[in-house]
Amino acid sequence: MPQNLEGLRFHPRCYYGSVDGSARETWPAMIAAVTDLEGKITGVHRTWLDRSGGGKAPIASPRRAMGELLGNGVRFGAPLDVMAVGEGIETVLSVRCLLPIMPMIAALSSAHLAAILFPETLRRLYVLRDNDPAGERASVTLLDRATAAGIEAVVLTSELGDFNDDLRRLCKVRLQAAIRDQLAPQDISRFMKPAR
Structure with missing residues (x-):
């Protein structure tokens, strides 16, 4: 297993809302902190996961990010x-x-x-x-x-x-x-x- 995974978290029931507002549900998700060169959190990336453990959740946008992402990671x-x-x-x-x-x-x-x-x-x-x-x-x-x-x-x-x-x-x-x-x-x- 890779080391230094402090920027990753798991949430068993992370909120997911579709862009058009029709879907409001929760899914397991991998949550990742986006940071700048100094280590300051500038954003967050979410990957919603299939409840069966078989990959990404079967939703329209299983990955989303928000915040100041450009240049950071x-x-x-x-x-x-x-x-x-x-x-x-x-x-x-x-x-x-x-x-x-x-x-x-x-x-x-x-x-x-x-x-x-x-x-x-x-x-x-x-x-x-x-x-x-x-x-x-x-x-x-x-x-x-x-x-x-x-x-x-x-x-x-x-x-x-x-x-x-x-x-x-x-x-x-x-x-x-x-x-x-x-x-x-x-x-x-x-x-x-x-x-x-």
Whole structure:
């Protein structure tokens, strides 16, 4: 299990209201704090879950966020000189299973990924790219921004749609091998734990 999950909570009966106001109900939900570079909470992201435990709730909008999101994200671990950033919480946590002490940020969307703010300590950034056109565009924009800021940027690419798909459909050992091949050598020993 990944470490440093202070920004995540579970609520067994989180209120859900449809945009048109017709549905008012409660569902289990994962609640995530969105924070800025100083750790101040600027927003919240909710993912409503199916009561059976089989994924997202069968509702019109199972994910919603509110607050000041642009440039901020759901953070896992304190900033270091190396970190990773991806779009979704599940994507980031899937990689964090294999790199449990590397600081990571879930930006919550491709547009927000492209706009994530960099900590002053950052020297190398791993971009956990989703395999879709929006993920490609966001990665290119983020790489350009990082390079302009003097930060080495490396794109990590999943085999399937995203790293959560890889973890669920392939296997942990295969995902670890794929990530290992894309990391800087010094980061393998520093951050990667052996697969089991």
